[in-house]
Amino acid sequence: MTNDSLQTEAQLNADFQARIDAEEKIEPRDWMPQKYRQNLIRQISQHAHSEVIGMQPEGNWITRAPTLHRKAVLLAKVQDECGHGLYLYSAAETLGISREELIQALHSGAAKYASIFNYPSLTWADIGAIGWLVDGAAIVNQVSLQRTSYGPYARGMVRICKEESFHQRQGYHIMMTLMQGSAAQREMAQDAVNRFWWPSLMMFGPHDAESAHSAQSMTWKIKRQSNDELRQKFVDQTVEQAEVIGISLPDPDLKWNEERGHYDFGEIDWKEFNRVINGSGPCNRQRLEHHISAHEEGAWVRDAIAAHEAKKQQRANRAA
Amino acid sequence: MDNDLTQATADYAVRLGDDALILGHRLSEWCSRGPFMEEDLALTNVALDYIGRARMFLGYAAQLRGGECTEDTLAYQRDCREFTNLLINELPRGDFAFTMVRQYLLDEHSLLFLDQLGRSSDSELAAIAGKAIKESRYHQRRSREWMLRLGDGTEESQRRLQNALDDLWGYTPELFLMDELETALYELGIAVDRAALQAPWQAAVHSVFSETAVTVPSGGWEVVGGRTGYHTEHLGHLLSDLQFVQRAYPGCQW
Amino acid sequence: MSHHMKLYEVFIRSRRGLDHKHVGSLHAEDAEQAMEYARDLYTRRSEGVSIWIVNSSDIHASQESDCESFYDPLDDKPYRHATHYQLPDKVNNM
Numbered sequence: 001m002t003n004d005s006l007q008t009e010a011q012l013n014a015d016f017q018a019r020i021d022a023e024e025k026i027e028p029r030d031w032m033p034q035k036y037r038q039n040l041i042r043q044i045s046q047h048a049h050s051e052v053i054g055m056q057p058e059g060n061w062i063t064r065a066p067t068l069h070r071k072a073v074l075l076a077k078v079q080d081e082c083g084h085g086l087y088l089y090s091a092a093e094t095l096g097i098s099r100e101e102l103i104q105a106l107h108s109g110a111a112k113y114a115s116i117f118n119y120p121s122l123t124w125a126d127i128g129a130i131g132w133l134v135d136g137a138a139i140v141n142q143v144s145l146q147r148t149s150y151g152p153y154a155r156g157m158v159r160i161c162k163e164e165s166f167h168q169r170q171g172y173h174i175m176m177t178l179m180q181g182s183a184a185q186r187e188m189a190q191d192a193v194n195r196f197w198w199p200s201l202m203m204f205g206p207h208d209a210e211s212a213h214s215a216q217s218m219t220w221k222i223k224r225q226s227n228d229e230l231r232q233k234f235v236d237q238t239v240e241q242a243e244v245i246g247i248s249l250p251d252p253d254l255k256w257n258e259e260r261g262h263y264d265f266g267e268i269d270w271k272e273f274n275r276v277i278n279g280s281g282p283c284n285r286q287r288l289e290h291h292i293s294a295h296e297e298g299a300w301v302r303d304a305i306a307a308h309e310a311k312k313q314q315r316a317n318r319a320a
Numbered sequence: 321m322d323n324d325l326t327q328a329t330a331d332y333a334v335r336l337g338d339d340a341l342i343l344g345h346r347l348s349e350w351c352s353r354g355p356f357m358e359e360d361l362a363l364t365n366v367a368l369d370y371i372g373r374a375r376m377f378l379g380y381a382a383q384l385r386g387g388e389c390t391e392d393t394l395a396y397q398r399d400c401r402e403f404t405n406l407l408i409n410e411l412p413r414g415d416f417a418f419t420m421v422r423q424y425l426l427d428e429h430s431l432l433f434l435d436q437l438g439r440s441s442d443s444e445l446a447a448i449a450g451k452a453i454k455e456s457r458y459h460q461r462r463s464r465e466w467m468l469r470l471g472d473g474t475e476e477s478q479r480r481l482q483n484a485l486d487d488l489w490g491y492t493p494e495l496f497l498m499d500e501l502e503t504a505l506y507e508l509g510i511a512v513d514r515a516a517l518q519a520p521w522q523a524a525v526h527s528v529f530s531e532t533a534v535t536v537p538s539g540g541w542e543v544v545g546g547r548t549g550y551h552t553e554h555l556g557h558l559l560s561d562l563q564f565v566q567r568a569y570p571g572c573q574w
Numbered sequence: 575m576s577h578h579m580k581l582y583e584v585f586i587r588s589r590r591g592l593d594h595k596h597v598g599s600l601h602a603e604d605a606e607q608a609m610e611y612a613r614d615l616y617t618r619r620s621e622g623v624s625i626w627i628v629n630s631s632d633i634h635a636s637q638e639s640d641c642e643s644f645y646d647p648l649d650d651k652p653y654r655h656a657t658h659y660q661l662p663d664k665v666n667n668m
Contacts, residue, residue, distance in 0.1 A: 029635060055352040062348050066565035066574035067392045068341075068378070071348075072371045076618075078351050079364040083615055086357050090599045093581070099601065124565050124574070156598070163619070174574075181572050290352070298355025300480070301416050304473030305579060305603045311472055312604075356579070358600055358611040365614050462610060469603070 020221050025151040028094040036220055040150050041095050045102045048088035049113035051081045053287050057121040058130055066124055073170050084160045091152040107292050116199050118281030125178055129192035131171015133200040139164055140234045149221035179245045194250045202273045204231040235263050329442060330384035332505055337377030338405035341395055344370030345562060346413050355416055369455040376448045396566040400556045401549040408491035410555045417480035420466040422488055427460035428524045429495050432517040441509035464528055471532020482534045490541040497544055582608040584616055585626035594626050
């Protein structure tokens with residue numbers, strides 16, 4: 001590179017950072033550092049994949065929902081997740097990558113999705129726990145991301161947050177109903193919370209000091225609040241919700257810290273966190289297999305559409 | 321309404337509710353398994369319409385039957401022999417061609433059927449039909465386009481479309497079958513004369529398939545029995561899925 | 575594959591009397607299918623009364639490098655904005 005172009009690059013970078021610092025949004029056609037683009041593609045696609053893979057543990061109970069009302073609500077909710085995945089793929093595509101490429105990266109294992117979805121949904125109460133805790137944690141993160149620096153991602157988040165408000169409520173409502181029910185139902189609810197509490201806390205990622213992408217993402221304002229800040233926010237708001245319905249959170253170290261004005265909580269089992277991320281969760285292989293097989297089974301349909309469209313063009317050309 | 325008529329109307333509403341519930345259940349099985357995301361989402365919308373329709377019909381039936389009966393006792397506490405849905409609705413979802421052909425055949429039928437039910441002397445049934453036909457117009461627009469796309473597309477899509485049509489065709493005569501209950505209710509202006517829908521349905525279906533490479537089967541076999549609870553073996557498995565929670569934990573609120 | 579389905583941009587009018595607003599994009603075979611998917615995807619909560627579908631490749635966008643000549647000249651016409659005019663308090667709601 002010549003001196004001149006180095007200087008230009010440095011100037012572009014400086015202008016870019018100045019724009020970010022001034023809280024201006026970055027839009028698709030703006031100049032952006034290659035690493036900003038890659039970082040965004042990684043984060044947005046991981047978010048999109050999480051929405052789509054997240055359809056599975058809840059989808060697992062659509063045919064078994066215990067009332068017609070619950071069935072309709074769950075169906076609408078899982079459908080929303082598909083829609084949110086679409087909004088996010090659509091935001092990622094503005095960065096110059098196709099949905100097909102993103103899906104290939106998911107299938108090859110190059111791209112990740114939220115590790116929480118590698119846990120199985122075993123009972124109906126899990127649908128309550130997922131809505132209340134998993135969506136609850138996701139919303140804390142997404143509310144913060146409404147202020148992310150990339151315009152299409154921020155706008156997608158605004159839309160998603162608006163739609164997700166019912167997701168957590170319906171989950172909490174399921175838990176509340178179970179806690180008011182029979183002994184077996186209460187036991188089912190408590191068991192679900194016991195299994196989903198820690199994985200929900202893991203959703204916020206490693207401690208700030210250990211997070212690989214965090215510092216740069218904060219400077220570029222892709223992320224607006226740190227993993228630990230968001231995790232604390234989630235714990236603080238959830239403790240009271242648990243008390244209201246009389247369910248306990250499985251952490252003996254959980255207690256109010258007057259001085260900090262926050263709840264203290266125990267240490268996450270990071271060994272398990274890494275184990276599940278690296279493929280040894282109960283459902284890692286199943287989740288990917290499900291997605292790949294649906295994609296492969298759909299190939300002939302997508303081919304048929306393409307062939308039909310080509311024939312239509314031919315007919316139009318002949319007629320012209 | 322005298323009691324016999326009330327119960328007959330309730331039975332009729334249960335049939336229509338069962339049709340919607342079982343088809344909606346089959347469609348809901350596609351969620352997260354669609355050929356691409358836009359279609360996954362669209363199919364789920366159709367499933368939601370049917371679950372909503374089931375709740376309206378079964379809710380009305382429960383109201384007519386009175387006592388402890390609710391939409392949920394009807395959906396979750398009857399066994400296979402008491403379900404009265406049409407057989408075509410309970411067949412497993414199959415591949416995308418099977419699902420869309422079934423949907424198309426049923427959508428064309430729904431347009432005709434709901435138009436008539438909208439004129440029912442029973443104002444509740446007429447109101448449900450009025451809401452449902454709006455949904456069905458959109459469903460039919462979608463499924464009809466899929467017939468044209470798949471029928472034009474590739475050799476594989478044409479083959480799958482043809483197979484689906486061949487496998488489904490013998491279940492369509494049941495759509496037009498009148499029995500004692502429906503005949504009696506038709507004479508009172510409550511039910512629809514299904515038999516009268518067959519000719520316009522045939523015309524619509526033939527006209528769409530004539531635009532594609534598939535041929536409409538000439539017939540030769542027909543299976544009926546849903547209205548008397550004489551089902552395919554598939555329904556029992558569907559119900560064991562649908563009803564599992566309520567059966568395992570009876571008497572609970574959910 | 576979705577890469578041989580075209581990309582469409584979706585604009586929704588949320589209420590009569592308002593402008594159509596860009597809400598996102600989707601993939602479809604043709605405009606008709608795009609319209610249906612837009613209805614399913616972007617109006618699940620009755621967010622719209624009218625939908626526009628535009629082939630993404632048909633959008634011509636101004637370039638970042640045009641910014642100075644495009645927008646800066648418009649920057650010096652504050653008199654186009656109502657706030658430019660200081661009026662007596664009594665009529666301030668004009």
